Amino acid sequence: MVLDTPMKSYAIQAEITYGAVILSFLGGIHWGLAAMNDRHANWVSLGWGVTPPLIAWGALFLPPSLGLIVLVTGFLVAAIIDFRVFTSSIHNTWFGGLRTVLSIGTITALLLTLLLGDIF
Secondary structure, three states: OOOOOOOHHHHHHHHHHHHHHHHHHHHHHHHHHHHHOHHHOOHHHHHHHHHHHHHHHHHHOOOHHHHHHHHHHHHHHHHHHHHHHHHOOHHHHHHHHHHHHHHHHHHHHHHHHHHHOOOO
């Protein structure tokens, strides 16, 4: 992203697309929880389950700088919600920790692209 090459814009769009796919997957986890556990089968969990894919889909249609900002925001909100959900459940505490580490890495990568990609 830092080097000014003809492939730079493709690389940035590839990162945005990959981020959108991963963010969509994070919503699907909540549908899986609802399918496996009655405690999670409620309108709030199911509603949140469709929200990350909608955020991700929208990010794909924005200019790269705005798309990256939307994805960073989506990953941050997803991390906060997932941390609260997965650390409140005895059998899923490992997943809350994993999600925290992966979210920090993802958000950092997206922010570095935003700041160093010279896309403003």
